Structure formats: C-alpha cells, structure tokens
Amino acid sequence: MDTARARGASYADARIVHRREESLTVKTGRLEAAAAGETEGIGIRVIVDGAWGFAATHRLTPGDIDATAARAVRIARASATAIRRPIVLDDRPPAHGTYETPVAEDPFAVALEEKVALLVEADVAMRGAARLAFTEATFAAQRERKVFAATDGSLTDQTITHVGAAIEANAVAGDDHQRRSYPDAGGAWGAAGFEFIRGLDLVGHAARMATEAETLLTAPACPSGSATIILDPSQLYLQVHESCGHPTELDRVFGTEASYAGTSFLTTDKLESGFRYGSDLVTIVADATAAGGLGTFGWDDEGVAAQAVPLVRDGIFSGYLSSRETAPRIGRRSGGAMRADGWNRIPLIRMTNVSLMPVPGMNLDEIVADTDDGLYLASNRSWSIDDRRLNFQFATEIAWEVKGGKLGRMLKNPTYAGITPEFWRSCDAIGDERSWRMLGTPNCGKGEPGQVGHVGHGVSGARFRGVQVGVRGT
Amino acid sequence: MSAAEGISLAEEVLRLAGAAGATDAEAVVLANDSSLTRFANNEIHQNVAETDISVRLRFVAGKRQGVATSGRTDDESLRRLVDTAAAIARSSAELEDGVALPEGDGSLTGEYPSAHAASTASADPERRAEGARAVIAAADEVMATASGSFSTAIERTTIANSRGIRADGERTKAHILTVMMGPDGGTGYAEACAVDVDSMDPPSVGREAAERTRASTSPVATEPGDYPVVLLEYAVVDVLDMLGYLGFSALAVEEGRSFVEVGKRVGSPLVTIRDDGADPAGLPMAYDYEGARKTAVELVAGGVCGGVVYDAATAARVGRTTTGHGLPAPNPWGPFPLNMQLLAGDTPCDELIGGLDRGLLVTRFHYTNPVQPKRAVVTGMTRDGTFLVEGGRIVGPVRNLRYTQSYVDALAGVSAVGSDRKCLVGFLGAIVVPAVRIDSWTFTSATEH
Numbered sequence: 001m002d003t004a005r006a007r008g009a010s011y012a013d014a015r016i017v018h019r020r021e022e023s024l025t026v027k028t029g030r031l032e033a034a035a036a037g038e039t040e041g042i043g044i045r046v047i048v049d050g051a052w053g054f055a056a057t058h059r060l061t062p063g064d065i066d067a068t069a070a071r072a073v074r075i076a077r078a079s080a081t082a083i084r085r086p087i088v089l090d091d092r093p094p095a096h097g098t099y100e101t102p103v104a105e106d107p108f109a110v111a112l113e114e115k116v117a118l119l120v121e122a123d124v125a126m127r128g129a130a131r132l133a134f135t136e137a138t139f140a141a142q143r144e145r146k147v148f149a150a151t152d153g154s155l156t157d158q159t160i161t162h163v164g165a166a167i168e169a170n171a172v173a174g175d176d177h178q179r180r181s182y183p184d185a186g187g188a189w190g191a192a193g194f195e196f197i198r199g200l201d202l203v204g205h206a207a208r209m210a211t212e213a214e215t216l217l218t219a220p221a222c223p224s225g226s227a228t229i230i231l232d233p234s235q236l237y238l239q240v241h242e243s244c245g246h247p248t249e250l251d252r253v254f255g256t257e258a259s260y261a262g263t264s265f266l267t268t269d270k271l272e273s274g275f276r277y278g279s280d281l282v283t284i285v286a287d288a289t290a291a292g293g294l295g296t297f298g299w300d301d302e303g304v305a306a307q308a309v310p311l312v313r314d315g316i317f318s319g320y321l322s323s324r325e326t327a328p329r330i331g332r333r334s335g336g337a338m339r340a341d342g343w344n345r346i347p348l349i350r351m352t353n354v355s356l357m358p359v360p361g362m363n364l365d366e367i368v369a370d371t372d373d374g375l376y377l378a379s380n381r382s383w384s385i386d387d388r389r390l391n392f393q394f395a396t397e398i399a400w401e402v403k404g405g406k407l408g409r410m411l412k413n414p415t416y417a418g419i420t421p422e423f424w425r426s427c428d429a430i431g432d433e434r435s436w437r438m439l440g441t442p443n444c445g446k447g448e449p450g451q452v453g454h455v456g457h458g459v460s461g462a463r464f465r466g467v468q469v470g471v472r473g474t
Numbered sequence: 475m476s477a478a479e480g481i482s483l484a485e486e487v488l489r490l491a492g493a494a495g496a497t498d499a500e501a502v503v504l505a506n507d508s509s510l511t512r513f514a515n516n517e518i519h520q521n522v523a524e525t526d527i528s529v530r531l532r533f534v535a536g537k538r539q540g541v542a543t544s545g546r547t548d549d550e551s552l553r554r555l556v557d558t559a560a561a562i563a564r565s566s567a568e569l570e571d572g573v574a575l576p577e578g579d580g581s582l583t584g585e586y587p588s589a590h591a592a593s594t595a596s597a598d599p600e601r602r603a604e605g606a607r608a609v610i611a612a613a614d615e616v617m618a619t620a621s622g623s624f625s626t627a628i629e630r631t632t633i634a635n636s637r638g639i640r641a642d643g644e645r646t647k648a649h650i651l652t653v654m655m656g657p658d659g660g661t662g663y664a665e666a667c668a669v670d671v672d673s674m675d676p677p678s679v680g681r682e683a684a685e686r687t688r689a690s691t692s693p694v695a696t697e698p699g700d701y702p703v704v705l706l707e708y709a710v711v712d713v714l715d716m717l718g719y720l721g722f723s724a725l726a727v728e729e730g731r732s733f734v735e736v737g738k739r740v741g742s743p744l745v746t747i748r749d750d751g752a753d754p755a756g757l758p759m760a761y762d763y764e765g766a767r768k769t770a771v772e773l774v775a776g777g778v779c780g781g782v783v784y785d786a787a788t789a790a791r792v793g794r795t796t797t798g799h800g801l802p803a804p805n806p807w808g809p810f811p812l813n814m815q816l817l818a819g820d821t822p823c824d825e826l827i828g829g830l831d832r833g834l835l836v837t838r839f840h841y842t843n844p845v846q847p848k849r850a851v852v853t854g855m856t857r858d859g860t861f862l863v864e865g866g867r868i869v870g871p872v873r874n875l876r877y878t879q880s881y882v883d884a885l886a887g888v889s890a891v892g893s894d895r896k897c898l899v900g901f902l903g904a905i906v907v908p909a910v911r912i913d914s915w916t917f918t919s920a921t922e923h
Contacts (some may be wrong), residue, residue: 008518025804025806028808029564029570030569030570031567031569032542032804032805032806033541033803033804033805034539034540034562034563034565034566034804035540035541035542035543035562035803035804036540036541036542036543036558036562037528037543038543038544038545038546039528039544039545039546040505040546041526041545043671045523051518051521052520052521053521054520054521054522054523055522055523055524055600056522056523056524056525056526057524057526058524058526058527058545058546058719059524068525071523072523074599075509075521075522075523075599076521077599077600078511078521078598078600078602078603079511079518079521079599079603080516080611081600081603081607082513082516082517082518082519082603082606082607083517083518083519084515084516085517099534106598111565112561112562112565112566113565116566116567117563120567133731134727134730135727136806139498141836159665170729170731172729172730172848174848175733175846175848176848177730177731177847178848196815201597215764222916223742237871244850254514254515255514255515255517255619255655256514256519256520256621257514257621257622258512258514258619258621258653258655259512259621259651259653260620260623261907262857274907334647344521344524344526345522345783346520356867364806369519380898381845382843382844382845382853383842383843384841384842384843384853384855384876386840386841386857386921386923387857388921388923390921390922390923391855391874391876391919391920391921393845393853393876393918395845413845415845417876417918417919418612419922426586434734448509448510448512448520448625449510449522449624449625455822463834467600468919469917471853471878471919472878472918
C-alpha cells in the first residue's frame with residue numbers, strides 16, 4: 001500500500017489469500033477423482049486519478065509485491081483515460097478484527113479413507129437398489145484464510161471453511177435420461193466442518209434416489225398448462241437465487257455487468273416507488289451473519305462488516321446488495337456484499353445469504369395438505385433466465401401430483417416458467433420455521449474474468465398459483 | 475517462465491514423485507500472465523492483471539492415483555505437493571482398470587508457432603484502454619452505452635510424465651467483446667478473438683455492435699411459435715458448445731447420455747463439425763492436458779455422426795489411443811473438444827437472410843441450459859438484436875424470446891451455411907463458426923424487452 005500511495009494512489013487495499021481445497025468423486029463404483037490443492041497470492045486494488053486498477057501475483061517476495069502494486073497503479077492510470085465519473089467510496093469505519101467459521105470437526109483432518117468409504121457406501125447403496133446407467137457421489141471442502149488491509153487503517157484476518165457433498169443416480173433408457181440427486185441438485189453446502197457432512201446421511205437416502213431415478217423412466221410426463229405448484233426447498237433456493245438475488249445486485253442495476261451477466265429489471269426508481277415485487281408473504285433478506293451459510297463472514301472483501309439487508313419486505317422491494325462504490329449513488333452505505341473469488345480476482349457485488357423468510361402458520365407438509373390440486377416440484381435440473389431477470393424457465397428432476405392434499409403420481413420432465421414479479425405475487429403460502437433450511441450453491445458465476453461464488457439461501461418451501469408448467473419444445 | 479524452466483520444474487516433480495514411491499506420475503505446470511480491461515457505461519470501470527502458476531501432480535501407486543496442486547514452486551512446497559498426492563493415492567481404492575497415461579518417446583512436443591504472437595504477449599494496459607476507447611467512441615456515435623471487455627493473455631503449459639511424455643509451449647489469446655444499449659431499447663453485440671492482437675480491429679467491433687444497436691431500436695412484440703431462423707455466428711457458438719458438452723465426449727457415450735451414434739445421420743448434409751487443434755483459424759493447441767498430441771476429429775461429417783473425442787482413460791477402456799482431448803487430472807467429466815469448428819458453406823450472410831420467407835434473425839443466445847440432455851433439448855433467451863425477416867428482408871427488431879429447442883433436431887434443419895466464419899469464445903474454448911439458416915426453431919415465450 002505504501003508503494004501504491006507513493007506512486008499516486010488515493011486509496012489502496014490488499015488481500016493476501018491462502019486457499020486450501022479437497023475434492024473426491026466416486027463415479028459408478030470407482031474413485032474417479034481425488035484431489036487436494038492450495039493456492040496463495042496477493043491482490044492489490046488501487047484508485048488513481050479517480051479510476052480503478054488491480055494487479056495480483058502468486059509471488060510473495062517484497063520485491064514482487066512492490067512491482068505488483070506499481071502495476072496496479074499503471075493499470076489505474078490507463079483506466080483514467082476512459083472514465084466519466086470518478087470513483088467515490090462510502091465512508092465506512094475502518095475494519096479491525098478476526099473471524100473464523102465455527103467448525104466442530106475439521107474436514108481436512110478427517111482421514112481420507114473415511115471420506116472415501118462414506119462415498120463408496122452411498123454409491124454401492126444406489127447401485128444395489130435399481131438399474132442405473134451411472135452414479136456419482138461427491139465431497140468437497142474449502143478453507144480460505146484471508147488478510148485484508150486498506151490505506152484507511154483497516155486490518156482483518158478471516159478463516160472461512162465450507163464443505164459440501166452429494167449423491168446422484170442416473171437412469172437411461174433410449175433417449176430418456178433421468179437423474180435424482182440428494183440433498184439438492186449439486187449437493188448441500190454449508191459453512192461448517194465435517195459434522196455437516198455426517199448430518200446429511202447420504203447412505204440413508206441413496207436407495208430412494210436410485211429407485212426414483214429408475215421409476216422416472218416410466219413415469220408420465222408433467223402435464224402442460226396452468227397449475228398450482230409447490231416448490232420444495234431443493235428448487236426454491238435456486239428460484240430465490242436467480243429471480244431475487246441476481247436482480248438486486250446494484251452493479252447489475254447500474255449496468256456494469258451488462259456485457260456478461262446482464263442488467264436488472266429492479267431499477268432504482270422501483271426502490272423509490274415501493275415496487276411490489278411479491279405477495280405480502282414475501283420477505284427476502286441478505287444476511288451475512290446467518291449461521292452456517294455460504295455467504296457468512298465477518299467482513300466483506302472491502303472491509304465492510306457483515307450485516308442483514310432487507311431486499312423485499314412484505315412483498316415490497318426495499319433494498320439492494322451493494323458495495324462502497326455503488327451504495328452512495330442511491331444515498332446509502334454499503335450493505336457489505338463485495339466478495340472476491342480468491343487473491344487474483346477483484347471483489348464484485350455477490351449474494352451473501354439471500355433468504356426467503358419463513359411465514360408462521362404451516363410447515364411444508366401442511367402446505368401440501370392444504371392444496372387440493374397441484375404439483376410438487378423438487379431438485380433443480382435446469383435453469384435459465386433472461387438478461388434482466390424477468391423471463392425464467394426451470395426444470396426439476398421430479399414432480400408429484402398433489403390431489404386432495406396428498407402427494408400422488410410421480411411425473412417426469414417437469415418444467416415451469418414465468419415472469420419474476422408476476423410469479424412472486426402469486427405466492428400464497430410459505431413454510432414456517434419448521435421447514436426452513438439453509439442451502440446454497442458453490443458455483444455462482446459472475447464477472448470478467450470469470451469468478452465463482454459461494455452463496456447461501458435459506459428457504460422453507462412455498463406455493464404459487466396459476467403458474468405455467470410443462471413447457472414443450474422440440 | 476521459459477521452456478527450459480517449465481520442463482525442469484515438471485521433471486523435478488516427477489523425480490520427487492519417483493523417490494516417494496510412485497509407479498507412474500504426471501506433472502502439469504500452468505503459468506499465465508493475463509490482463510483484462512472492462513468497460514461499462516462508456517467508461518473503464520474494472521481493469522485487472524494477474525501472474526499465476528500452478529503445479530499439478532498425478533501420483534500413481536499401482537492401480538491407485540492421487541492428484542494434488544500447488545501455487546508454490548519452492549522446494550518445501552514441491553515436497554509437500556508430492557506428499558499430499560502420495561497420501562491421497564495410498565488412501566484411495568484401486569481402480570479396476572488401472573490408471574491410463576499417454577505414452578511418449580521422450581521427445582518434446584512443442585506448441586504450434588501459430589499459437590503465439592509477440593504482440594499479444596507484450597500488450598500493455600494503455601493498448602487495451604485504447605481499444606476500449608475505440609469501442610466507446612462507436613457507441614457515442616449512436617447515443618448508446620457500451621460495455622464489454624478487452625483481454626490479452628499468455629499461457630505456458632508444460633507437461634511431463636513417467637511414460638516419456640514431454641510437452642511444452644506458449645499460447646497467446648486476445649479477445650474483445652461489447653454489448654451496447656441504445657436509448658429506445660436497441661441493443662447490439664460484437665466480438666472478436668485471435669492469437670494475435672494486431673489482427674483485431676476494435677473500432678470495427680464497435681461499429682458492428684453500434685449498427686446492430688441502432689437497427690434494433692424500439693423492438694416490437696412478436697408471438698412465440700415455430701419460426702425459420704438465421705443464427706448469426708454468436709448464436710451458433712452456443713449450439714456447438716452444448717453439443718460438445720452433452721454429446722461429443724467419449725465419456726458421454728460410455729455412460730449412455732450422448733445422442734451420438736457413430737454412422738447415424740443427425741444433421742443436414744450441409745453440417746460438418748470438426749475438432750482441430752491445428753487449424754490457425756481458431757486458437758491452435760498442439761497437445762492436451764495429458765501431453766498427448768491432438769488429432770483432428772470429424773465429429774459430424776455431412777450430417778452423419780463421426781467420432782467422439784477421447785482422453786487416455788476413456789480410450790484405454792475401449793482399447794484405442796487417445797485423440798488428445800484430456801483435461802487436467804483428476805477429471806470426472808471426461809474429455810472435451812476444445813477446438814471445434816463448423817465448416818463454412820457457400821452462402822453469403824445476406825443470402826442466408828434472403829432465403830427466409832418469414833422468420834427471425836437471431837444475434838446471440840443468453841443463459842442457455844439443457845432441459846433434456848440426451849436429445850440436447852436446450853432452453854435459453856435471444857439477446858442483443860433479434861429481428862423479424864419477411865420476404866428475405868429485415869423488416870424490424872422484435873423483443874427477445876425464450877426458446878426450448880433440441881439442438882440435434884436443429885442440425886437436421888440446417889438449410890444453408892454461411893461462407894464467412896468468426897473465431898469466438900465459447901465455454902469449451904475458441905470455436906470457429908459461420909452463420910446458419912435453420913428451417914424451424916421453437917420459441918416458447920416472450921419477454922418485455
């Protein structure tokens with residue numbers, strides 16, 4: 001930072017990040033992939049003449065770090081040749097302190113043999129229960145230690161641990177390929193230790209996944225038309241992610257992600273006018289302090305303390321995921337959502353834990369019992385949404401008919417589609433805290449060069465009326 | 475890092491692995507220096523550079539293997555790398571069919587000279603800023619806002635294994651793209667990718683996007699349904715990406731989830747899709763991440779399924795040799811074609827459009843995802859310039875549409891292939907494609923823009 005300042009930077013911050021990872025994949029009885037990795041480096045971000053520059057290196061000698069700071073300054077000067085509005089940051093207080101993910105059982109200390117044995121046991125249980133084309137059981141862990149410092153005197157030291165695991169059964173017949181996965185498509189992830197993995201009981205759910213995948217091959221197809229749908233948490237979390245999380249990213253709103261991910265329909269006039277995003281039941285909060293979420297931390301990657309930010313309150317659009325640069329443009333302070341994918345990437349506005357809050361009254365089973373005629377959809381299989389986050393279409397792995405308050409026939413190839421605010425306004429039931437689970441995804445893509453984010457979503461299941469289902473293509 | 479340093483580092487890792495008891499080993503050293511200047515709202519808002527290295531070791535102990543990677547290259551870190559990979563291997567279950575590594579004779583496989591350009595390797599932030607300013611100037615001309623990126627990168631890939639594989643080379647890549655948004659709903663897109671940054675023309679990229687933005691002003695709603703389409707090159711990239719991802723891998727065939735059956739007709743006779751790492755029209759690549767020399771593979775020849783791509787493991791399981799399409803170990807996803815191309819036809823782009831009685835011209839697709847993977851049924855949105863064509867003429871812009879369409883069926887409906895091609899970036903690497911005309915494409919809903 002001294003080098004950057006000496007060369008003309010009005011602001012600089014630096015992150016030294018060490019990341020350790022481990023991943024295991026058992027595929028159809030064979031340990032297809034077992035890997036461990038570590039990476040370490042420093043990323044230096046500067047403002048010079050009102051413009052950003054960033055440079056990063058894996059070389060951590062003083063000379064290399066100085067050279068990298070100088071490179072960041074040179075890059076910022078090049079940026080300054082094409083800016084129209086100098087960077088202004090909010091005035092957050094300097095950040096100081098340490099944060100560590102609570103971990104009961106260190107996932108890196110558990111013997112590899114034990115982790116492999118767990119996956120193999122689940123894999124065997126799947127293949128023993130049904131005729132499958134292939135199976136997969138995965139485990140992954142990541143631990144990141146990052147030290148952040150800024151020219152305003154900030155200094156934080158955080159150690160964040162994430163773990164995840166999944167099983168997947170695949171059945172194929174002719175052109176038909178059916179998949180069932182547990183706990184959620186892509187696996188359940190949490191900020192925790194190996195105790196989280198033990199709690200998933202992969203083996204106990206293996207046979208059901210296998211038989212459901214096989215049964216889906218001969219199941220009737222999801223009907224087409226307008227229907228009442230109930231989304232299981234394993235699908236609802238991704239609905240929240242795509243149709244609320246992304247459009248509330250303030251950088252998208254300001255057009256700075258237009259060339260890759262797109263923009264947002266939630267323009268700032270909608271914040272001022274009290275835009276109705278959903279029904280009165282819908283309250284969505286971005287909470288970086290929530291226990292166990294992939295978006296839980298002490299400070300974001302520009303030193304803003306973790307906090308809970310309401311995005312939708314009682315159905316009314318009320319806030320954004322924001323940064324020190326974007327928040328002042330709407331007269332607010334940063335909500336602390338700047339996160340970087342390692343030492344060699346700049347922080348971007350990312351989701352923290354964007355959660356649909358539970359509504360007292362009915363748990364998910366009671367919502368099913370309260371539904372005369374509808375569909376229950378679980379486990380995401382496919383997702384797509386337009387560049388302003390309005391028109392979406394999702395496919396799930398499985399659906400069941402709901403008749404007279406009970407789950408009925410299994411249906412294959414379920415899809416549903418809609419327009420974001422119309423969809424959320426049709427929500428007439430949300431599960432209470434008894435059904436609420438913190439889920440998340442470890443593969444949220446954004447930015448150029450590409451970054452992969454770990455983000456959390458708490459959901460309890462919800463019901464929506466008059467939704468288009470069974471989209472047919474060719 | 476020089477070639478000698480890369481090989482020396484890889485061989486040192488092999489030596490340490492051998493000393494630790496490896497029966498076989500593979501070392502992959504990836505070193506890169508990459509920079510990206512990003513712009514939005516007609517100004518540069520992000521501007522980054524990184525220098526990085528990773529050393530990856532596949533440690534084989536009999537029929538077991540373990541893989542470890544490290545971003546550190548000091549002696550202690552390399553020893554820890556070997557210890558970690560060895561521990562994983564020894565803790566792993568035996569693979570029924572063992573560990574397959576490609577064989578070499580100890581001679582060095584180098585990169586194609588056409589894969590590297592000194593101008594790209596030396597491109598500085600001032601040059602990227604100049605390119606960004608040129609695109610922004612084109613946007614200003616049509617009262618549009620430009621966003622996009624201009625990147626340059628140099629990457630050295632060094633691979634050595636205990637079976638005599640030695641491969642080393644340096645590749646460069648320059649890539650520029652822009653999305654423009656006009657004041658009345660018009661949007662446009664343009665992109666260019668090349669080994670040599672000197673061969674790219676940022677002002678023309680800007681002008682192409684600006685013209686499309688101007689032409690797509692005030693789009694009107696159109697009914698979803700089945701339409702004949704002309705897909706510009708930017709849209710065709712997604713078709714090849716998805717087909718490569720879902721079908722052209724030997725592992726997808728092995729697992730029964732691919733549409734590919736060798737000898738089966740899936741496309742019109744006009745469709746030939748090839749993977750060719752030697753073709754300078756794309757971003758050449760002489761060897762894969764197992765160090766095996768890439769061979770050209772005819773994936774679809776005149777509409778008929780040809781071969782699929784193999785890595786060492788999938789090849790060994792069917793008793794053949796790798797085609798040189800392996801990814802870094804461990805790789806549960808299988809081999810992928812990273813140098814795909816759709817062969818050009820003989821129809822100029824304006825005649826592709828001229829052949830549409832009533833249909834849609836699509837610039838590009840957005841957020842595509844498979845709905846039914848084995849038939850390659852994909853859903854996604856149109857984006858950045860969708861136009862109604864009547865009587866062979868563009869009559870005006872339309873709002874974006876969602877489609878749900880089998881990309882395999884789309885191959886069968888190809889009625890004309892463009893004579894010009896672009897090198898573009900997909901998620902499976904650089905892809906060289908022309909525009910195409912397709913008899914029918916199923917649009918399933920509309921949006922408001």
